[in-house]
Amino acid sequence: MVAATVGVSLLAGCAVGGDDDEGSPRLTVFAASSLTSAFTRIADEVERDDPRMQIRLSFDGSPGLVDQIAAGAPADVYASADSRSMDRAVAEGLIPGAPVEFATNVLTLVTPPGNPAGITGLDRSLADARLVVCAEGVPCGDAARALAGATGVQLRPVSEESKVTDVLGKVTSGEADAGIVYLTDARSAGDKVEQIAIPTASSAPTRYQIAVTHRGEADRADAARRFVDAVTGPVGRTVLSDHGFGLP
Template sequence: MRRAAAVFLVATALAVSACGSPAAETTTSAVSSDQAVVFAAASLSTVFPEIAEASYSFDGSSGLLDQLSGGAPADVFASADKANMDKAVEAGLVDGAPVQFATNHLVLVTPVDNPAGITGLDSTLDDAKLVICAPEVPCGAASLRLAEALGVELTPVSEESKVTDVLGKVTSGEADAGLVYATDAITAGDAVETMEVPGAEEDPNTYWIARVTEAPHPEAADAFIATVTGESGQAVLGSAGFGPAQ
């Protein structure tokens, strides 16, 4: 009976997630009563499954927050910025103090042949098809901060709800350039040309994790968080290009 109830809860979570954000990515493994349901930022979609088994829903942090606000059942919320985690705390959506577990910074990527001749976050983007994240998403807020610090005005042709969509438009050739996290560029490998942006590493995004209030599987949630913040989880995050917590 407990197993059936857990499966129902996870199925409900994924269904609500899909309704709340059509672009959400879901990775589901065999679900048991002691397995956590994890709502995590899209930039964690490659590394988190390497750290621990769970039922995952990946999306932009703001989209995940909206789903939690709407009552979607989950055990763990992992945000790619402090702002969305702070909102979760203020709304009583998470239980206990969130823990910072990683950092990440933006880079500029182009298709591997760089057909538009982009040289960086500079005037070569003026007539190019630039794609960035939407301002409410952590990577979008970071993009605007970085551009302001450099005195550059960004004129994107589209703003995406998650960083993986920005990367997808670049690798498919739909965009001439995109601002993504360094870890996403590493994942793309030879499919993109990567350019560091001055000042980006000095203003990284910070990643935070917390147990969701009234989590269906509180013990599994705590175990998952302990794994991510522990030695083994930190080693996997480091291998994937994430920086340490500050």
């Protein structure tokens, strides 16, 4: 069964040191938090196809995941929500091969059900609202600021989060009047949020990349490549599409 965690602190409590005594491949995948639902389903499919496989998933903001891998966290595969984080991983020798783009995403506004603050879009209606966004340097945060800048809107968030799932959580809990999240996160929240499309969002899509890490290449090459193949192949494309991701 797939084990999913958020951040290295939880992952550190898991036994991820290698294959088990019966030779079952154990694979640790670090992925951007917006991939949580899709990658959990893909990992389930991979394990169903090969019951010997044991896949552990750790989700966090893309830059933070690179920090963790650089510090020695046991990741075999890394999937980022921006090229900047992946480029850094390559530059630091954490990724020995060429990353592969496998999905795209766009931003949208979400509000609590009923939209009590009367948000109308990425416009002046956000001026007095409790807005939550991703922090600068996090893919969803950089994209949100780029969109706001292009439309002449100054964002004044009351909170900046390290990953998009935390932004969504602030909205679904009622702590925020609005949040800027990925379309896929809004879709996963269902009727817990109302969605307000950002017409210009498609002009600045987020592009996801995946690669086998140096650890995966050295110790678990076959298993790591099989997971990447699953993400980029027919199984992954179907799952990603089902979750609202665009496909390159």
